[in-house]
Amino acid sequence: MRAYLAGPEVFLPNAREVLDRKIALARSYGFMPVSPGDLTVPETETKYQRGLAISAINESLMSSADLIIANLTPFRGVSADVGTVFELGFMCARGCPAFAFSNATENHFERVSTFYRSDVHLGADGRHRGPDGMALENFDMTENLMLDGGIATRNGAIVTRKVAPDQLFLDLTAFEECLKLAAKRLLKPAVGA
Amino acid sequence: MRAYLAGPEVFLPNAREVLDRKIALARSYGFMPVSPGDLTVPETETKYQRGLAISAINESLMSSADLIIANLTPFRGVSADVGTVFELGFMCARGCPAFAFSNATENHFERVSTFYRSDVHLGADGRHRGPDGMALENFDMTENLMLDGGIATRNGAIVTRKVAPDQLFLDLTAFEECLKLAAKRLLKPAVGA
Secondary structure, eight states: EEEESSSGGGGGGTHHHHHHHHHHHHHHHTEEOOTTTOOOOOOOOSSSHHHHHHHHHHHHHTTTOOOEEEOOOOOSSSSSOHHHHHHHHHHTTTTEEEEEEEEESSSHHHHHHHHHTOOOEEEESSSSOOTTTTTTTOOOOOSSSHHHHHHHTTTTOEOOOOOOOOGGOOOOOHHHHHHHHHHHHOOOOTTTT | OOOESSSSSGTTTTTTHHHHHHHHHHHHTOEEOTTTTOOOOOOOOOHHHHHHHHHHHHHHHHHHOOOEEEOOOOOOOOOOOOOHHHHHHHHHTTOOOOOEEEOOOOOHHHHHHTTTTTEEEETTSSSSEOOOSSOOOSOOOOOOOOHHHHHTTTOEEEEEOOOOOOGGGTOOOHHHHHHHHHHHHOOOOOTOO
C-alpha cells in the first residue's frame, strides 16, 4: 500500500533529511511511502507557475496513494498547516484510510482558549466564545471536527504526544505509532508470519 | 447546480443570519446552496459523538454538491479556518469547481512575514526563512500552494478584498463576486435570456 506522508516538514531547514527518515520508517512497517518533494519540479517562468506545478505534483502523488498519514502538529498558530489539512480532506474524499499525529497534546478547545488568553465566556446559547464573539468548538477533539471526524469515519486514528519544544517537527515517535496502527489495521501479515 | 458554502461564519454570534444572507445571495445567482448547519444534529451521548455527527452531516452535504465556494479569510492567525480548508480539499478531490474569497488582501508571504514580525532572512538555498528556520512559501499566492493550486486547476478563482476590520466575517462583497464568476463559468443562460 502506498502511504502519502503529509506534513509541514517540507518547510524545515533539514527537510530532505527528515522526509528521508519518515520514508525509511514507513518502509520498515511495510508501506510504500510517497511524500511532497519526491518529484522534480519543472522549470517555470513565474513564481506563481512554480507554485501551481508543485501543487499538481502533490495532487498526482496523492491520487497514486492508498492512505494518508498527516502531521497535524500546530504550525504557526493554533491549528495544523493548511496545506496538510487540504491534503487530508483530499484523501478523505477519495475514501482512503486517514491517520494523523500531533506533537502537541492540548486539544483544540484548550489551544483556542490559550489563543484567547483564557478570555472565554459561556454564552446564553451554551457555546463558549472568545472576546471576538467567535464560538470555540468543544468536542473533546484534537482539531476542528471536520478533521477528527474525517479520520475517525475512515477507520483511522490521531496519535498525540508531548515532545520537547525544539523537537516539535523532528520527533517521529507519534508518526511511528501511526505507522504501527496503520500496518495492524491495513496490511496482511506476511505469509508464514 | 448545488453550491457548498464553506466558511467560518458558522462560529459567528449571528451565524444563522449571515448564513441565510449567503444562501439568499447564492439563490439569486441561480445556485442551489447547501451549507454547514443546514441539517439538524441528532442527539448524542457525548460531545465527541456530537462532533462526529456534525462532520458526517457536512460530508454528506458536500457529497451532494457540485461546487464549493470557500471563505479563506484568515481565521485566528495567518491562515484560513482548517475546517473550511479540509472541505476545499475534499471538494477538489471530487473534481468539483472550487471558488474562494478572502476579506484580506495581503498574500500568504506577506501575512507569514507579519507573523514573524518581518524577521525573515533569505537562506543560501534561495528560500526565505523565519527565525525558527521554517521556509515561507513565496509564490504570489493567497494561501498555501495546495489551496491556490487546487482552485486554479479546477477553473475556479480566488477573490480578495480589503474590508473594515469589524466586517471581516460579515462583508459578503467578495463572496458575491465569486457567485458572479461561478455563474458565468458554470451556469447556462436561461432560455430567452
